[in-house]
Amino acid sequence: MFKEVNHSRLKVDGLSLAAGKALFVDDMDFRELLIVKFMKSPHAHAEILSIDTSAAEAFPGVHAVIHHGNTPRIPHTTAGQGHPEPSPYDTYMFDKKVRYVGDPVAAVAADTAEIALEAIKLIKVEYKELEAVLSIADASKPGVPVIHDEEDSFGIYDREKNLAGHVDVKVGDVEKALADSEFTVEYEIETHYSQHTPIEPHICISYLEEKGRLVIRTSTQVPFHVRRICAKVLEMPEKNIRVVKPRIGGGFGTKQEVYLEYYAGMITKLTGRPAKIELTREEEFISRTRHPMAVKVKLGANGDGMLNAVEMDVISNTGAYGSHALTVMFNAGSKCLPLYGAKNVRFNGSTVYTNLPVAGAYRGYGATQGYACLEQAMDILAEKLKMCPVQLRKINHIKKDETSPIFAALGEGKEGVPQFIKSTALSEIIEWGEEGLNWSDTKPHTEKTGRIRRGKGMAIFMQGSGIPLVDMASASIKINDDGSFNLNVGATDLGTGSDTVLSQIAAEALETTTDNIIIYSSDTDMTPFDVGAYASSTTYISGGAVKVTGEEVLKQIRMVAADMLKCSREEIELKNSIATSKKDGKTKTYGDIAKYALYINNQFQIGYIGSHISPVSPPPFMGVFTEIEVDTWTGKIEIIKYMCGVDCGTAINPKLAEGQVEGAVVNGLSYALTEGYLFNKKGKMMNGSFQDYKIYNIEDVQGLEIKLFSTFEPSGPFGAKSVSEIGINGPIPAIANALYNAVGVRAVRFPMKPEYILELMEK
Amino acid sequence: MDIKVTINGVKKVFNADPGEKLLDLLRREGYKGAKRGCSTGDCGSCAVIINGKLVNSCLIFAGQADGHTITTIEAIGTVNEPHIIQRTFVEEGAVQCGFCTPGMILATKVLLDKEKDPTLTQIREALSGNLCRCTGYVKIENAVIRSAEKMRSE
Numbered sequence: 071m072f073k074e075v076n077h078s079r080l081k082v083d084g085l086s087l088a089a090g091k092a093l094f095v096d097d098m099d100f101r102e103l104l105i106v107k108f109m110k111s112p113h114a115h116a117e118i119l120s121i122d123t124s125a126a127e128a129f130p131g132v133h134a135v136i137h138h139g140n141t142p143r144i145p146h147t148t149a150g151q152g153h154p155e156p157s158p159y160d161t162y163m164f165d166k167k168v169r170y171v172g173d174p175v176a177a178v179a180a181d182t183a184e185i186a187l188e189a190i191k192l193i194k195v196e197y198k199e200l201e202a203v204l205s206i207a208d209a210s211k212p213g214v215p216v217i218h219d220e221e222d223s224f225g226i227y228d229r230e231k232n233l234a235g236h237v238d239v240k241v242g243d244v245e246k247a248l249a250d251s252e253f254t255v256e257y258e259i260e261t262h263y264s265q266h267t268p269i270e271p272h273i274c275i276s277y278l279e280e281k282g283r284l285v286i287r288t289s290t291q292v293p294f295h296v297r298r299i300c301a302k303v304l305e306m307p308e309k310n311i312r313v314v315k316p317r318i319g320g321g322f323g324t325k326q327e328v329y330l331e332y333y334a335g336m337i338t339k340l341t342g343r344p345a346k347i348e349l350t351r352e353e354e355f356i357s358r359t360r361h362p363m364a365v366k367v368k369l370g371a372n373g374d375g376m377l378n379a380v381e382m383d384v385i386s387n388t389g390a391y392g393s394h395a396l397t398v399m400f401n402a403g404s405k406c407l408p409l410y411g412a413k414n415v416r417f418n419g420s421t422v423y424t425n426l427p428v429a430g431a432y433r434g435y436g437a438t439q440g441y442a443c444l445e446q447a448m449d450i451l452a453e454k455l456k457m458c459p460v461q462l463r464k465i466n467h468i469k470k471d472e473t474s475p476i477f478a479a480l481g482e483g484k485e486g487v488p489q490f491i492k493s494t495a496l497s498e499i500i501e502w503g504e505e506g507l508n509w510s511d512t513k514p515h516t517e518k519t520g521r522i523r524r525g526k527g528m529a530i531f532m533q534g535s536g537i538p539l540v541d542m543a544s545a546s547i548k549i550n551d552d553g554s555f556n557l558n559v560g561a562t563d564l565g566t567g568s569d570t571v572l573s574q575i576a577a578e579a580l581e582t583t584t585d586n587i588i589i590y591s592s593d594t595d596m597t598p599f600d601v602g603a604y605a606s607s608t609t610y611i612s613g614g615a616v617k618v619t620g621e622e623v624l625k626q627i628r629m630v631a632a633d634m635l636k637c638s639r640e641e642i643e644l645k646n647s648i649a650t651s652k653k654d655g656k657t658k659t660y661g662d663i664a665k666y667a668l669y670i671n672n673q674f675q676i677g678y679i680g681s682h683i684s685p686v687s688p689p690p691f692m693g694v695f696t697e698i699e700v701d702t703w704t705g706k707i708e709i710i711k712y713m714c715g716v717d718c719g720t721a722i723n724p725k726l727a728e729g730q731v732e733g734a735v736v737n738g739l740s741y742a743l744t745e746g747y748l749f750n751k752k753g754k755m756m757n758g759s760f761q762d763y764k765i766y767n768i769e770d771v772q773g774l775e776i777k778l779f780s781t782f783e784p785s786g787p788f789g790a791k792s793v794s795e796i797g798i799n800g801p802i803p804a805i806a807n808a809l810y811n812a813v814g815v816r817a818v819r820f821p822m823k824p825e826y827i828l829e830l831m832e833k
Numbered sequence: 834m835d836i837k838v839t840i841n842g843v844k845k846v847f848n849a850d851p852g853e854k855l856l857d858l859l860r861r862e863g864y865k866g867a868k869r870g871c872s873t874g875d876c877g878s879c880a881v882i883i884n885g886k887l888v889n890s891c892l893i894f895a896g897q898a899d900g901h902t903i904t905t906i907e908a909i910g911t912v913n914e915p916h917i918i919q920r921t922f923v924e925e926g927a928v929q930c931g932f933c934t935p936g937m938i939l940a941t942k943v944l945l946d947k948e949k950d951p952t953l954t955q956i957r958e959a960l961s962g963n964l965c966r967c968t969g970y971v972k973i974e975n976a977v978i979r980s981a982e983k984m985r986s987e
Contacts, residue, residue: 084923085915087931088938090866090906097865267966269870269878270932319868319932320966351871565930565967725926729968733929736969760875760964768970769957776971 073646074577075788078725079584082570083317083563092317095273095289100344103275104133104179106337107186108353109193111168111175114202114425114753115215118166118175118195125192126178131185134340135193137176138164141336144303145223148329148358149393149430150292152540152601156483158225158234158392160218163303163332168197169217169390170425171754172356179337179345202425203232204753206260206364206387209422217390217423226392227421234388235396235421235483239403241475242414244368247379251370253454257447258366259818261439261802263359263747263755266432267765270319271354276334277344279312284335287314291325291562292602297594303332304339311335312595318564322737323431324358325564326604327393355758358430359747361386361398361421365443369451370414377412377466382440384419389428395421396483398429401436404486406444408474408689409532410466415476425753431604433734434798437533438741445529445803446816459807460504463530470494482605487538489686493791495779496530496691499715502777503528503695506713515814524710525812526697529803532689535783535792536607539685543612544598545619547576548677549627550588551668553647553660555580557589560600561612566794567726568608574722575613575787579620580627581644582660598679606690606792609722611682613787619680626676627660630667634658688783690791691717694800697773700812702831705824707743707805711773714800720789721778727793731776734797740766742801746821836899840864841908849895855881856890858898859905866906866935870964877963880936881905887943889962906935909942917987918942918980927976929967936963941977949985951977 086092123135141164147157164174176193180186201215208214209232218229227233248254274288284306290296293313301308318325330347337345349357363386370379384402388395403417432438452459468474470491478488503509512526546558557576563569573587580587591597600612624644631649632639635656643650647660658666667676695713700706714735721727744764748756757763782789806817815830836847836858849858856879859867867890870876874892881890882904910916918941921927928934937960944951944959951959956977965973 078926080923081926081928083931084928085912085919087928087934088919088922089910089912089915090935091912092931093865094868094932096860096869268930268932269876269964269966270868270930271870318930319870320930322966348869351873351875565932567929725972729926729929729972732969732971733967734969736971737966759873760871761873765964765966766970767962767964768960768974771970771974774969774971 072578072788074574074584075722076720078723079570079574081567081726082573082589094270094317094319095275095287096348100275100277102343104337104341104343104345105183105186106177106179106334106345106347107183107190108174109176109190111171111173113168113197113199114171114204115200116168116197117200118168119198120196121176122194123176126189129189129192131181132178132189133343134179134337135176136336138166142305146299146303147393148327148391150295150326150328150602153298156396157394158223160223160226161391170427171752172427173390177333179341202753204425206385206422209424217425232423233420234392234423235399237400237419239417239479241479244379244381244414244416247414248368248370251378252373253371253451255369255447255451255454257443257450259443260364261362261442262820263362263427264741264745265355265359266322266324268320268322268324271349271351272325272330272357273348274331274334275344275346276338278338278342283310283312284338285312285314286331286335287316288331289318289325290315291321291564291604293562293592293594294560294599295602296328296331299328300332300335304335315562315592321564322433323604326431326602327358351760352758355763356427356755358393359427360432361388361429363402363439365402365439367443367447369447371451371455375455375457375462375465377410379414380407380410380412381416382407382444386421387424387426387429388421389424389426391428393428393430398436400480400483402440404476404480405437405533406440407476409468409530411468411472411474417480427755433737433795435795438799441529441531441799442802446806449807449810460500460509460528464500467496467530482537487685492785493688493719493781493783494691495717495781496693499691499693499717499779500530502715503693503713507695507697507711512811515811518812521702523700523702523812524697525700525808527804527808527811528695529800529807531692531796531799533606533792533796534687534689535610535786536684536687537605538687539683541601541605541607541611542681542683543600543615544679544681545616546598546677546679547619547623548675549660549664551661551664553664554586554588557587557616558597559589559612559616560592560597561608562592562603564603566603566608566730567723568603568612570726571609571722572613572616575616576620578788579617580624582647586647606795609790610786610792611684613722613790614682614684615680617787618682619678622678622680623676627663630663630676631658634663634666684785686785688785688791690793690796692796692800694804696804696808698805698808698812700809700827702813705827707809707822707827709773711775713775714797715777715779716793716796717779717781718793719781719783719786719791721780722788722790724778727778728776730794731797732774734795735774735776735800736766736771738798738801742805743821744823834896836895838898839902841905851896853895854891855893855895855898858895859890864905864907868932868935877936877940878933880939880963882939882943887940906939909938917983921980921983922976925972925976925979927968927972933963933965937965937973941980945981945984949981951981
């Protein structure tokens with residue numbers, strides 16, 4: 071059916087990356103480059119009474135020292151979201167107060183990193199330590215210290231209660247429905263801190279170009295938001311800033327944050343010299359993290375298993391600043407609750423400040439935390455009903471042409487939009503998993519004995535594809551002399567393969583081949599606008615922009631071809647870069663057509679800039695079926711089989727789409743089983759290295775079986791939906807359900823490390 | 834101090850500070866394929882081959898390379914003339930962001946130079962020092978298996 075999309079074309083930058091060539095931020099050399107290092111707060115919560123930087127400034131090789139006393143005080147959010155960002159403006163370049171261990175106190179720019187670090191030791195800071203808030207439970211207790219007591223921040227829901235955001239949405243009457251239900255479940259968990267750990271840590275280099283404008287070359291998912299937020303914080307017009315995104319070494323959400331670029335820009339503004347900030351791995355761990363959440367789910371059902379009521383209470387911990395505070399918490403509800411068709415639904419969410427590392431966007435974006443509880447609660451309900459957990463999902467999950475009132479009630483930080491499911495393979499996925507794991511043979515934990523016990527678990531999921539009516543993307547396409555095309559997109563390939571996927575979409579729309587597309591992404595001077603790579607939006611939203619742009623360019627090609635071949639436009643057939651007149655069979659290549667338009671007659675540039683937004687956010691769906699082994703002597707969980715079926719609509723590039731799922735699943739397994747932060751009593755993260763914070767390596771991966779299920783989403787480009795985030799939601803609930811099936815204990819804290827499993831079994 | 838090495842088949846003399854790490858020297862001299870992911874020898878993105886062995890260049894001093902033979906990703910193949918391993922990594926979808934890829938490919942090269950037909954355990958052990966956060970390793974493992982097959986039939 072398709073010629074270019076739905077084929078695993080080679081990644082367009084693949085060979086360059088494999089040859090070590092594709093340029094990352096740090097792969098260009100700059101003369102007179104200054105290295106910027108931060109002095110960081112040793113306290114979780116303190117006032118800065120005085121700061122003396124004179125000795126540091128006098129240190130040979132130091133060129134600038136910046137701190138709250140000599141930089142603009144502009145309240146902003148570091149969340150790289152669309153304007154106006156739905157996150158509180160509670161952050162400053164530097165403040166008189168520090169709110170977590172690691173909060174920047176000053177920055178030193180010097181000829182070398184060593185000089186900068188030596189100079190930092192010479193800065194004298196007098197702190198007044200304040201009582202710190204170090205847990206979700208403590209954040210809103212009466213009499214707790216107020217973390218954001220500054221007068222000029224705004225958008226905070228209730229600063230006296232350390233509440234960054236809050237929402238309470240009700241559909242129907244949940245209380246009555248719960249009371250009327252024959253069977254009810256109440257289940258509560260708390261998810262944990264974790265970090266994205268892109269292998270390339272955050273890095274940016276700023277410099278002045280020949281006309282004196284500030285250029286910021288940065289490892290970002292959101293170049294246009296970087297420009298807008300830096301313009302605000304640096305008090306510069308946006309026209310004087312150019313943001314360039316070269317190749318990016320992974321992001322997973324953490325590079326949707328804008329919190330380094332303006333420091334580099336400030337140093338370049340002050341010194342006129344290029345300035346580089348590169349986080350160390352230890353710094354990366356306290357840069358941005360996943361919001362830990364306390365999640366409570368109540369379910370009510372009748373004896374037939376039909377859900378009457380679903381209630382979810384969430385308290386999300388945003389750490390010291392409210393980056394994505396409201397929206398991640400909203401998504402725990404908006405991406406989980408529509409999965410089931412209860413008529414009575416309530417979502418009550420709060421986001422609290424604590425004096426712990428700052429949370430932000432992270433693949434899964436709240437849905438991961440919500441499903442960790444919801445999908446365990448569904449299993450508990452199934453047990454109470456004496457019903458197979460697979461059957462309970464089958465009768466309750468949302469199906470084609472159905473809707474949920476939650477779609478309209480709950481969006482991202484505000485109300486959502488109503489929508490109906492137009493594509494889903496969830497039923498097929500569930501059948502595939504049920505069969506593949508021999509679900510009918512599943513025995514309850516009470517029938518299991520011996521040291522090593524096996525258990526099976528399953529869970530189902532949905533996510534979204536972009537933020538409806540908010541996310542906008544655009545693309546520009548022009549033809550070249552030889553019939554090739556330049557495709558310039560603001561969409562941000564951060565390793566995901568979007569340059570390849572978008573090239574394939576362009577080729578399909580233009581009736582040419584992918585190797586005729588020269589893609590460039592993304593650069594605020596050179597490419598049209600795109601909100602950036604987040605909210606699972608690129609294939610769906612940016613792909614939509616590329617498709618409409620390609621179609622407009624094709625119209626122009628058709629018009630010129632008709633002129634050349636002396637026939638009507640309707641008589642022109644376009645295929646494989648050739649226009650054929652149906653009248654006489656004469657042909658012109660795209661190269662002939664381009665040259666004719668550029669040089670011969672009625673000359674003009676064949677080209678177009680197209681934009682796209684979507685009124686809906688069609689969910690991809692996923693089912694996970696896993697079998698594990700639990701060693702009852704050590705508490706260790708081994709994955710025997712992890713089946714994960716995903717419906718992403720048309721997979722534009724099946725191999726790259728599979729890679730997105732595999733990457734998300736392994737990231738999720740690592741999050742579920744090994745990754746976690748250790749804090750000391752003063753709120754300092756103690757395990758900020760790959761030696762002490764375990765992410766999966768190749769030897770840890772076993773038993774994965776990933777399968778894409780094809781559907782056609784009518785609102786997506788060539789039927790596509792999103793694919794990149796959903797996979798990370800699976801491991802916690804699916805493994806926790808399998809753990810219960812193996813040994814009869816329920817995990818409510820994470821990661822599910824051996825010592826914790828042993829502790830649960832001993833209770 | 835002067836450091837004499839044979840790098841990518843060429844004899845070169847580099848000037849390095851006594852405390853300078855080999856990774857810093859290599860990047861300063863234009864061998865940008867060696868990446869900095871952690872500076873503590875845990876991620877493998879800075880890996881180079883020294884005398885046939887895979888070494889994390891962030892862990893050793895530049896001076897320790899004196900007199901030795903270094904191979905970086907730049908010598909394995911180019912965009913226009915890629916090595917079988919490089920081409921296979923791309924074909925198998927084993928490259929996502931590409932930041933860990935040079936290290937992965939060098940680790941594969943060291944393995945396949947020694948073992949023409951490695952077992953799965955040998956492959957996993959050989960690549961266990963190279964972290965990737967994008968791929969989930971499935972396609973990387975496939976790429977190593979396929980590379981070995983192709984190199985055997987050459």
